[in-house]
Amino acid sequence: xxxxxxxxxxxxxxxxxxxxxxxxxxxxxxxxxxxxxxxxxxxxxxxxxxxxxxxxxxxxxxxxxxxxxxxxxxxxxxxxxxxxxxxxxxxxxxxxxxxxxxxxxxxxxxxxxxxxxxxxxxxxxxxxxxxxxxxxxxxxxxxxxxxxxxxxxxxxxxxxxxxxxxxxxxxxxxxxxxxxxxxxxxxxxxxxxxxxxxxxxxxxxxxxxxxxxxxxxxxxxxxxxxxxxxxxxxxxxxxxxxxxxxxxxxxxxxxxxxxxxxxxxxxxxxxxxxxxxxxxxxxxxxxxxxxxxxxxxxxxxx
Numbered sequence: 001x002x003x004x005x006x007x008x009x010x011x012x013x014x015x016x017x018x019x020x021x022x023x024x025x026x027x028x029x030x031x032x033x034x035x036x037x038x039x040x041x042x043x044x045x046x047x048x049x050x051x052x053x054x055x056x057x058x059x060x061x062x063x064x065x066x067x068x069x070x071x072x073x074x075x076x077x078x079x080x081x082x083x084x085x086x087x088x089x090x091x092x093x094x095x096x097x098x099x100x101x102x103x104x105x106x107x108x109x110x111x112x113x114x115x116x117x118x119x120x121x122x123x124x125x126x127x128x129x130x131x132x133x134x135x136x137x138x139x140x141x142x143x144x145x146x147x148x149x150x151x152x153x154x155x156x157x158x159x160x161x162x163x164x165x166x167x168x169x170x171x172x173x174x175x176x177x178x179x180x181x182x183x184x185x186x187x188x189x190x191x192x193x194x195x196x197x198x199x200x201x202x203x204x205x206x207x208x209x210x211x212x213x214x215x216x217x218x219x220x221x222x223x224x225x226x227x228x229x230x231x232x233x234x235x236x237x238x239x240x241x242x243x244x245x246x247x248x249x250x251x252x253x254x255x256x257x258x259x260x261x262x263x264x265x266x267x268x269x270x271x272x273x274x275x276x277x278x279x280x281x282x283x284x285x286x287x288x289x290x291x292x293x294x295x296x297x298x299x300x301x302x
Contacts, residue, residue, distance in 0.1 A: 006059070014130055015039060015067065018039035018069050021069050021132055022039050024091060025086065029082050032081060033071060035139070038069070041066065042067065061129050061131070063131075064097070064133055066130065069132055069133075069134045070142075071134070072137055072139055072142045073136075074138065074139055074181070076138055076178050077185065078138075079136055086120065086134060091123065092120045093122075093123050094118045115145060116137065118134040118135075118136070119131050119134075120133075194228050194232070197229075198220065198227055198231045198232050198266065199217075199266075200232070205265060206249065206262050206265055209250055211262065213262055215257070218263075218283050220266070222282070226274065234269070242298075245265060246265065249265060252293075256287040257284060257290040257291075271291075271294045271295055
């Protein structure tokens with residue numbers, strides 16, 4: 001069957017295979033995606049032109065991009081979880097056809113198109129012969145690829161050398177920007193680690209009380225200078241030595257801040273540490289009465 005007719009006859013099956021990959025990756029790593037995962041079936045005329053140029057013996061099997069999926073993340077540090085999932089999934093067989101990291105290592109002085117490309121086929125041949133081309137790239141890589149693809153790689157005439165140079169310079173700048181962004185994000189993660197640990201302990205010690213993590217970030221932001229690497233263990237020790245605190249939060253679950261157990265427990269811990277210094281930075285003017293009760297419960301004068 002002619003390749004265009006083949007695609008048209010199997011369009012839904014091709015789309016379904018792309019959606020299997022898209023949905024599985026999105027379900028696990030969707031929070032990393034900065035552009036919704038896109039699935040597209042190859043354009044008929046594009047497939048026909050490719051067959052004329054390549055002369056595949058069996059284009060339905062050998063043309064690896066009859067359906068494609070693209071995943072776009074913020075920066076290069078976010079590529080790894082998605083690449084790992086694609087490579088290790090038990091739902092398909094994946095082969096990496098293009099690895100920009102290897103290309104950079106082999107040609108360190110060249111600044112070219114960057115995107116991780118995989119060919120992904122069903123693990124069980126009974127499920128079909130479909131091959132999906134999966135692209136994984138950063139937002140910056142995506143922007144440059146979208147801007148330069150038609151102008152550079154689909155140009156009908158020779159591209160001027162200065163234009164190629166400008167694209168290469170853009171890619172070099174992109175690599176530098178990505179490196180800076182990754183370093184900045186890592187610094188942010190390191191700075192936020194103590195607060196993250198404190199929030200996890202609060203959620204753990206109040207798990208039986210239900211509720212949400214609402215207001216925890218507001219509270220920790222107000223007292224950020226008081227939170228360090230020892231805070232998580234400090235909160236755990238405080239609750240262990242003052243078990244009545246969790247009981248108080250439970251008994252007052254209908255009262256303002258006490259309806260948010262994690263935030264309430266952290267507030268108790270802060271009151272014990274800061275006492276009177278707690279008041280001036282209190283971020284919840286609508287819950288001053290709850291704060292007063294915390295002082296009273298801990299035997300600390302306002």
